[in-house]
Amino acid sequence: MSLLGTACLAMWWDMAADMRPEFEHWHSHEHFPERLALPGFLRASRWTSATDGEGVFVMYELASWATLSSPAYLASLNAPSPWSTKMMPHHRHMVRSQCHVLESRGVAVARQALTLRLSPAGGRKAELQQALKALAAELVLQPGLAGMHLLQHQAPAIAETTEQKIRGGADQGADWVLVVCGYEATVLDALAQGPLGEAALVALGARPGAVGGRYALSLSGMPGDMQ
Template identity: 30%
Template sequence: MDSTSHGMLFVATDVGAADEADFNDWYDREHVEERARVEGFISAARYQSVRGGKRYLGLYRTASLAAFTSPAYQAAFGRQTAWSITNLGRMLEPMRRVCAVTAVVGQGSGSWLSVLTMNPAAEATELAAHIASLGRQLAARPGFVQSYLLVPDDALSTPLPRESVQGRQLLALLVIETSSAEANDAALAQAQALLGPGAQDAACYALKWKLFSQELAR
């Protein structure tokens, strides 16, 4: 996989109701900033499900996939705080994927986001071309911000402590970002109609907050 592509760490999880308040506090007060400070990371964003999927989603964009093999990233795992270890252990059926960002159409960040899981049959190059074409069609819709395909890297997508490895599939993910819930619903419906059996399940998320590494005080 092309290590010069932008990278994306995709982490989706559920969490028990009794642990949810502390889990959110940890994510907001420690984890997002901690990851945004890692060399090579561009941004860290949190989302909450409004329909389907895991309850919480974290997206961490990097300058390239090389950020996930850097000494700085490895060091981040070597100095996990007790708070981090506790909350990583609270994740229920988490999903961790380290992906190349391909087939990008548009720019910016939307406040609403849909994630469609692609079926495994499509060849990667053909799928990227198809998703780029789909993105150009979606771009004509009001409220469209950006769409892109996340292609997991097999070697880098190591599972989280409580992630099941039985039947684990590293499937490509189509992400659609829009500026409103209505625009997201419309774009998702169009994408599903165009993809047909090419997509499996879909989930919709609202942005909680986003931090760019350049905003951090060093």
């Protein structure tokens, strides 16, 4: 697999423009290093919305799904730093998906990322997974594109954490997550209107109503980068 490990934590939220400078300082120089110091956290990447000015997409690549309920991670979630406590309420409209990796082709970090939050239609899960797997093998070889990764959410059986309480309660989740990485924004935009557009996804076996967005890379690092 191209993603590091067999699990991912994928998150989306909005961050107001007046908080963006402090958020990026905190997230880059405290939060990412804190998370990457935990066992099982293999790589962290942050992208910012290329279209709406406030959107943020973050993906942590994890050794295994069990990392999401590990004692070290839960201790961190339940003991946020003073700076984290200040910043967490500004994570608006949080969507947080704790995922198994179903398919991973090509690179996991590139200049541009298209994300899609979707669900399979009733009785069509295997059909949709197979169709997206075949599409991934084809798309990663096309000019402008470099990687495609399919994730499936499964919430671990853990209590609501202190960080969630600071943000205002339980987070929303995305059922399936599709992340397409590339180096040409126009190619990703065309993909979102064509082979991965609403009509095409429904034809492949998805429910109507997938939520998509294109993001530009802000920062990516691995544990050794941030010690």
